[in-house]
Amino acid sequence: MEGVLKQNSTKEFFTGLYREHRAAITAGDYPALTIQRDNAIRRFEESGFPTTKLEAWKNTDLKESFSKEYDIVLEPEQGVDVQKVFRCNIPHLDTAIMGQLNGWYVSKDVPLMELGNGIIMGSLAEALKKYPALIEAHLGKYADSNTDAFTALNTAFFRDGVFIYVPDNVKSPKPVQIINVIHHDRNLFLQSRNLIVLGKNSRLSLVHCDDSYNHQPSFSNVVTEIYLGEHASLDHYKLQNLNNASTLISSVYFQMDTAAQLESHYISLNGGLLRNNVRQRFNGPHGDTKIYGIYLMDARQHIDNQVFIDHAFPDCTSGELFKGILDEHSSGVFNGHVLVERNAVRTNAYQSNKNILLTETAKVNSKPFLEIYNDDVKCSHGSTTGQLDQDAMYYLRQRGIGEESARMLLMYAYADEVISKIAIDPLRLRIEDMVKKRLQGELQICEACVLHCNTPEQPMEFVIDMTKL
């Protein structure tokens, strides 16, 4: 442990910590990375942590998250029993599954694998040593440390994370799953960095899970950069199932070259404060992006989805569909921003955010926004907030279905529009189950539930039997 972030600590704590540990933090860097870090900490020093005075943070208050004390760990824990942490539930831990514990890459033996088809996957820290040129070509090129304080802080401090490289023309035969587990007996503040590079004409399905195994508070500031080369295709899943005491600031930066294809799914089932910062840029024509989101919040949970799409080139298509169910005192934010630049003619873009508020105390702030600088575009956006359809409720109840079951059926049906987009069958089944269990809420007895899970006996964790994928 290198530092303890005190309650309501300020930026000075981090800048001081950086200065003190700079040598250790930058030890594995290529020279340009250290320069990036130094610049980033300077930018962070100028801006500090965002407050609700900023437009982008107006409806997401970090005060409560910062009212806790956190340990900051700059070196990996020694002697982690991987088998124990991952409960041996995950088959093939060294192949298709990549484990991360408290932000650090963990494996039974090799920290970085090179597969026969040229795919490289494993620890980013390890990859920095082995493939600095490959990493230098991408790392920090897409993430915005200039205006995003959390990204800047992450750039300064990150030590490890996941690295995946798919060479040109290689199609990954099976999906890759990253399971990032937070499990510690102290409150943790962690900052990991992931880099995923898809070469030309390559293809990957990536399932990225954030899970917590206990009720300890944590604060994660995770940055992921994903590069898609020409005609590359990525099917991306971000699953979040963290405890109610956790804060997760996740920033994912997608850079898409000519005719690249992206489908990204954000499935947020649980978490104290979740902020998904999704930034995608078309860096060539004919790209195609679909981003789906489903979030189910209750208690005092808060979810904030910030989606920015930069149509910088002509003939690209983007679509966003985010749907939420907010119960009790939970709150949600959706900020969709599609920028269509002057030369981005024949752009096709739509944005949709729908919310169901189950109580008077749940609230949502939804702002889909189009910024268009040319005439030759087809764009639409929409946002709805409402209650469950009362006519449908009546119809279901008239058939003998009780009010609680009818609500569940309707909520599930509403979520299903997004869930049904999941292309990996066993993953979809698993998510269906998890969403059903999530909607069940206090109704824990499966037999009494009307949603008919595929696997009622399974606990609610993102442990997916990869042998079936």
Next chain:
Amino acid sequence: MLLSIKNLHASINGKEILKGITLDVNQGEVHAIMGPNGTGKSTLASVIAGREVFDVTAGEVIYKGKNLLKLAVEERAREGIFLGFQYPVEIPGVSITNFMRTAVNEIRKYKGLDPLGGGAFLKLMEEKKKLVELTSNLANRSVNEGFSGGEKKKNEIFQMAMLEPTLAILDETDSGLDIDALRVVANGVNKLRTKDNAFMVITHYQRLLDYIVPDFVHVLFEGRIVKSGTKELALELEEKGYDWIRKEQEGKGIAG
């Protein structure tokens, strides 16, 4: 007696729609309810079904010896009341199969029966689908979503067949049906008729009553049943329209 309605008054947003309905329905009977648009036929059906937006301001409804008005919508349904909707609701994302499985099992649970297993349930579905000639691809879709008007009505009869109600109220189930579908729907109803259940059939067309022969025909007019008779009354209405009834009522109004 299965259902006994006495002097029922109901209103919505302070506007009185039902203005004193009295009607008795015995087991084994079919009652046809006719009347001009907007006179309260669907409202009567909704009030019996228990739709909460209507306020019952006076009168009573006794069903199987119980005060029906005290029961929630789903309790009435579990007690055997079924409403075939004039405008069936589309429910995207809820499959007909899961919908019916849930309904059947919640009703069974209410009656103290074990839930139907997957196999037994599917067998029941197949059997009832045949009864109303519902195609499989329709049954696999979301409830009423994208169904044509006629398909929605067929789906109502299918659900009725699945739930085997004691009192079925069919609100204009014949509207929008082609001749063949009308026959299918009517046959479905006739096959489900027993000496123990009863039907209230709301319709605008005498044609349906050629297939589903009613024991009684009632005319609902401005919130009241102003005429009751046998199936010949329907023929008379078909021939003369509602004008004579209106005139009769106005005459009464002046007289009263």
